[in-house]
Amino acid sequence: MSDRTLETTEHTATQPESETKGSFxxxxxxxxxxxxxxxxxxxxxxxxxxxxxxxxxNLLNIARSIAINAILAAGLTFVxxxxxxxxxxxSTLAVAGVxxxxxxxxxxxxPVAVLLGILAGAAAGxxxxxxxxxxxxxxxxxxxGSMTYLRGLAYTMTDGQPVVDNMLSFRDIGNGYFAGxxxxxxxxxxxxxxxxxxxxxxxxxxxxYAVGGNAEAARLAGINVKRVITxxxxxxxxxxxxxxxxxxxxxxxxxxxxxxxxxxxAIAAVVLGxxxxxxxxxRIAGTLIGSIILGVLSTGLILMNVPFFTQLLIKGAVxxxxxxxxxxxxxxxxxxxxxxxxxxxx
Amino acid sequence: MSAEHDAPLLRLEGVTKRFGATLALGGxxxxxxxxxxxxxxxxNGAGKSTLMKVLAGNEQRDAGRxxxxxxxIEIRSPAEARQHGIAIIHQELNTVATMTVAENxxxxxxxxxxxxxxxxxxMVRSAQQKLARIGAGIDPRRRLGALSVGMQQxxxxxxxxxxxxxxxxxxxxxxxxxxxxxxQLYRLVDExxxxxxxxxxxxxxxxxxxxxxxxxxxFRDGARIGTRDKDDVRPPDVVxxxxxxxxxxxxxxxxxxxxxxxxxxxxLTGSGVGPASFQVRAGEVVCLAGLIGSGRTEIARLVxxxxxxxxxxxxxxxxxxxxxxxxxxxxxxxxxxxxxxKDQALFLPHSVESxxxxxxxxxxxxxxxxxxxxxxxxxxxxxxxxxxxxxxxRLPVKSxxxxxxxxxxxxxxxxxxSEVLILDEPTRGVDIGAKSEIYELINQLTERGKAxxxxxxxxxxxxxxxxxxLVMRAGHIVHELDSHAATEEDxxxxxxxxxxxxxxxxxx
Numbered sequence: 001m002s003d004r005t006l007e008t009t010e011h012t013a014t015q016p017e018s019e020t021k022g023s024f025x026x027x028x029x030x031x032x033x034x035x036x037x038x039x040x041x042x043x044x045x046x047x048x049x050x051x052x053x054x055x056x057x058n059l060l061n062i063a064r065s066i067a068i069n070a071i072l073a074a075g076l077t078f079v080x081x082x083x084x085x086x087x088x089x090x091s092t093l094a095v096a097g098v099x100x101x102x103x104x105x106x107x108x109x110x111p112v113a114v115l116l117g118i119l120a121g122a123a124a125g126x127x128x129x130x131x132x133x134x135x136x137x138x139x140x141x142x143x144x145g146s147m148t149y150l151r152g153l154a155y156t157m158t159d160g161q162p163v164v165d166n167m168l169s170f171r172d173i174g175n176g177y178f179a180g181x182x183x184x185x186x187x188x189x190x191x192x193x194x195x196x197x198x199x200x201x202x203x204x205x206x207x208x209y210a211v212g213g214n215a216e217a218a219r220l221a222g223i224n225v226k227r228v229i230t231x232x233x234x235x236x237x238x239x240x241x242x243x244x245x246x247x248x249x250x251x252x253x254x255x256x257x258x259x260x261x262x263x264x265x266a267i268a269a270v271v272l273g274x275x276x277x278x279x280x281x282x283r284i285a286g287t288l289i290g291s292i293i294l295g296v297l298s299t300g301l302i303l304m305n306v307p308f309f310t311q312l313l314i315k316g317a318v319x320x321x322x323x324x325x326x327x328x329x330x331x332x333x334x335x336x337x338x339x340x341x342x343x344x345x346x
Numbered sequence: 347m348s349a350e351h352d353a354p355l356l357r358l359e360g361v362t363k364r365f366g367a368t369l370a371l372g373g374x375x376x377x378x379x380x381x382x383x384x385x386x387x388x389x390n391g392a393g394k395s396t397l398m399k400v401l402a403g404n405e406q407r408d409a410g411r412x413x414x415x416x417x418x419i420e421i422r423s424p425a426e427a428r429q430h431g432i433a434i435i436h437q438e439l440n441t442v443a444t445m446t447v448a449e450n451x452x453x454x455x456x457x458x459x460x461x462x463x464x465x466x467x468x469m470v471r472s473a474q475q476k477l478a479r480i481g482a483g484i485d486p487r488r489r490l491g492a493l494s495v496g497m498q499q500x501x502x503x504x505x506x507x508x509x510x511x512x513x514x515x516x517x518x519x520x521x522x523x524x525x526x527x528x529x530q531l532y533r534l535v536d537e538x539x540x541x542x543x544x545x546x547x548x549x550x551x552x553x554x555x556x557x558x559x560x561x562x563x564x565f566r567d568g569a570r571i572g573t574r575d576k577d578d579v580r581p582p583d584v585v586x587x588x589x590x591x592x593x594x595x596x597x598x599x600x601x602x603x604x605x606x607x608x609x610x611x612x613x614l615t616g617s618g619v620g621p622a623s624f625q626v627r628a629g630e631v632v633c634l635a636g637l638i639g640s641g642r643t644e645i646a647r648l649v650x651x652x653x654x655x656x657x658x659x660x661x662x663x664x665x666x667x668x669x670x671x672x673x674x675x676x677x678x679x680x681x682x683x684x685x686x687x688k689d690q691a692l693f694l695p696h697s698v699e700s701x702x703x704x705x706x707x708x709x710x711x712x713x714x715x716x717x718x719x720x721x722x723x724x725x726x727x728x729x730x731x732x733x734x735x736x737x738x739x740r741l742p743v744k745s746x747x748x749x750x751x752x753x754x755x756x757x758x759x760x761x762x763x764s765e766v767l768i769l770d771e772p773t774r775g776v777d778i779g780a781k782s783e784i785y786e787l788i789n790q791l792t793e794r795g796k797a798x799x800x801x802x803x804x805x806x807x808x809x810x811x812x813x814x815x816l817v818m819r820a821g822h823i824v825h826e827l828d829s830h831a832a833t834e835e836d837x838x839x840x841x842x843x844x845x846x847x848x849x850x851x852x853x854x
Binding site: 201202203204206209210212213216217218219220221222223224280282 | 639650652672673676677682684689690691692693694695696700703704705707711712715716718758
């Protein structure tokens with residue numbers, strides 16, 4: 001083949017690339033560091049405005065309060081990466097907490113109680129996953145249903161009353177410290193490290209992205225799409241189970257109302273972190289930052305004595321802002337075009 | 347260059363468009379007369395599409411003038427383009443598949459009844475009139491998505507005509523049409539030319555350009571290389587203008603003595619197709635030819651396991667393959683590059699690398715953990731072999747040209763060393779340079795003892811790159827031809843069921 005062909009081909013391949021090189025590509029950079037900048041700005045703002053915000057005690061407190069939502073969001077990131085959704089994580093959290101407390105109170109060894117809690121969450125996820133993947137039901141509807149039945153299950157198991165045990169065997173999971181750091185925070189860090197490794201460094205992780213990016217192409221590329229979809233709900237459920245155990249340990253009781261509407265904060269954290277609800281795009285680190293932003297925002301607003309109603313207004317606006325930025329990110333060309341429109345008039 | 351005595355309907359002067367550092371159009375002149383078909387040729391990325399986007403109001407030019415009837419105009423949005431009487435029929439259709447034909451034709455100007463409610467009957471009536479004007483016998487009450495691509499295109503043209511478009515741009519209109527549908531389109535183009543419409547016709551198909559065009563303009567690298575009256579040039583001259591070098595022989599195919607049977611299909615039956623039985627040997631290229639809708643793609647998909655067959659067996663190198671799972675086929679050595687690379691093959695937002703390696707990850711992992719460096723090396727090797735730039739590795743695959751996207755889709759299976767490759771329309775929407783590279787690649791594959799099954803609508807291609815042609819009609823393989831001796835007429839003869847070409851087809 002002559003040199004000329006080579007040139008032609010290379011030329012075509014260059015075109016889009018120079019687009020990123022030539023002008024400042026907002027979308028590209030926002031994708032990398034944008035959300036981190038938002039977090040840093042937010043922390044500086046809070047440190048300046050809220051009394052005691054920057055104290056070590058307060059920061060550790062924030063970290064502990066973030067842990068539960070962050071763990072829910074970590075599992076949910078897997079689900080959303082496959083273009084799915086799980087609305088039942090809040091109710092799953094409650095069921096898992098109830099299961100672990102009841103088994104502990106019944107005298108089971110601590111590891112068994114904790115493990116059963118997590119397994120209860122995974123089982124709930126398995127049902128969601130099987131229904132979504134193998135019966136091709138819409139995940140939104142399936143998990144809306146399980147959100148309700150799981151809450152019912154939590155009430156049924158406790159007769160609608162909290163089961164309190166001040167000497168709960170695994171209470172340290174919620175209240176203890178590990179090298180001076182609250183246990184929930186340590187668990188959260190481990191969860192994120194594992195999730196990052198799985199998504200970025202394993203074949204399974206690549207399959208998750210592929211299924212979310214284009215399910216039909218994934219199937220024709222030889223990926224077992226149904227199994228991948230089922231598995232992400234199991235992961236989502238197991239994370240919710242773990243969060244439920246931590247929650248129960250923290251309040252040394254089984255609360256059938258635990259985790260009500262937590263799914264919304266978890267989804268918000270994932271989306272804030274830049275994961276697309278359309279699937280196939282996003283990063284687990286973003287989810288962690290998204291959770292921290294939400295946590296810092298709530299705590300900071302409380303410290304600043306902002307009324308609860310106003311807090312809701314601000315949080316809602318932040319979430320919508322994040323989604324708006326995400327949608328701009330999807331179409332960098334559109335951004336270019338808008339910028340270019342007024343130019344030729346001159 | 348344009349004739350002074352024939353005042354142009356549309357004239358573009360010095361139109362320039364940059365995307366970042368890339369000059370997509372560098373001061374391009376172009377003119378279009380009323381009542382002519384002006385063909386626009388060039389490889390993908392040559393600038394034709396950008397020029398048409400400027401004309402359609404989808405992109406804003408950075409410099410230059412647009413004159414309509416000698417008066418300078420601005421086209422800031424698609425709506426403005428339409429007000430000026432400029433209509434574009436895109437490759438990707440601009441219609442709403444879930445709505446009916448009538449609803450699509452009325453889009454944005456739905457008729458109201460006296461009480462302000464939607465006047466459905468009026469809508470259907472006016473749709474019937476619009477369709478009748480272009481001689482398309484389509485029931486306006488049908489859902490648009492249920493129609494063939496060709497018919498959907500007719501609906502778009504009907505809309506353009508009804509809006510009294512004076513300038514109609516057709517961007518690769520026949521890429522997805524059957525021969526009968528294309529014939530219908532050609533007649534329509536002729537009629538519109540008679541009516542004094544100026545038509546810009548973008549196509550990769552030289553024969554149809556020669557059949558339709560009055561003038562031909564060639565683009566390369568964002569510049570206009572030249573405009574010629576069709577009667578003054580021959581196709582090879584134009585191809586030379588397009589690629590900047592002479593193309594002696596586009597199709598490359600060395601015949602070799604075929605080896606053992608790699609793909610053995612027996613009695614394969616699916617909904618509306620089969621039973622089909624055939625074999626492909628090592629070192630052999632077999633082409634499934636036939637009209638659109640004859641079942642070629644369906645057979646290819648059944649072989650791969652993409653769809654569920656109702657009967658039949660597929661053996662790859664002697665091993666029976668579970669026919670309901672692409673995964674099992676892939677393990678046995680099957681590979682398929684499907685018809686629509688965007689919908690069925692590629693993960694568009696993902697990097698080129700992750701598009702190529704996705705089916706070979708298992709060969710580069712230990713207990714599920716990826717060996718990233720090894721993967722990167724293997725992907726790079728494939729990319730080099732396909733003349734894809736190494737630094738395209740991390741770019742999203744959607745930012746590549748059609749030809750390079752197709753190469754990435756192919757690279758996926760090359761990396762896996764698949765034994766039997768099924769390529770469904772491997773060069774559709776691909777520029778001539780990439781086309782010849784893909785042919786070269788197929789040739790190399792057979793040299794390495796692979797078996798290749800190609801589905802192609804492009805008859806010269808089907809004949810030029812294969813050893814044998816299996817002609818399909820109405821779901822069945824009706825004839826087998828030796829490509830060496832076959833002509834396009836032979837293939838069409840069997841594909842149409844003969845008796846006078848495409849006569850009986852046009853009414854549908």
